[in-house]
Amino acid sequence: MPNTEKVQGPASYFPSIEKKYGQPLEHWFQVLRAAGELKHMELVSVLKSSHGLGHGHANALVAYHLAKR
Incomplete structure (x- = not known):
């Protein structure tokens, strides 16, 4: 039986981030790791400022990144 739970929180933005900016999520997490x-x-x-992401997308990536630290 497939998992039909809807993704919530910052991860719910991930498909649209990949589609809009043309980079896989790992690219953005590498950018965040490199930022220190x-x-x-x-x-x-x-x-x-450096990569042109919108506030909501940037915020979602950062929230997920910091939660995994």
Whole structure:
């Protein structure tokens, strides 16, 4: 029986992030790792200013990234 639970939280943005920006999620997590030990909003700013991501997408990636630290 397939898992029909709807993905919630930051991961719910992942399909649209990959589609809109044309990069796999691992690309964005590498960018975040390379940015170092910055605070949440500093990492969001890196994604927005240097990579052109929208606020919601950047915030979702950073939230997921920091939760996995």
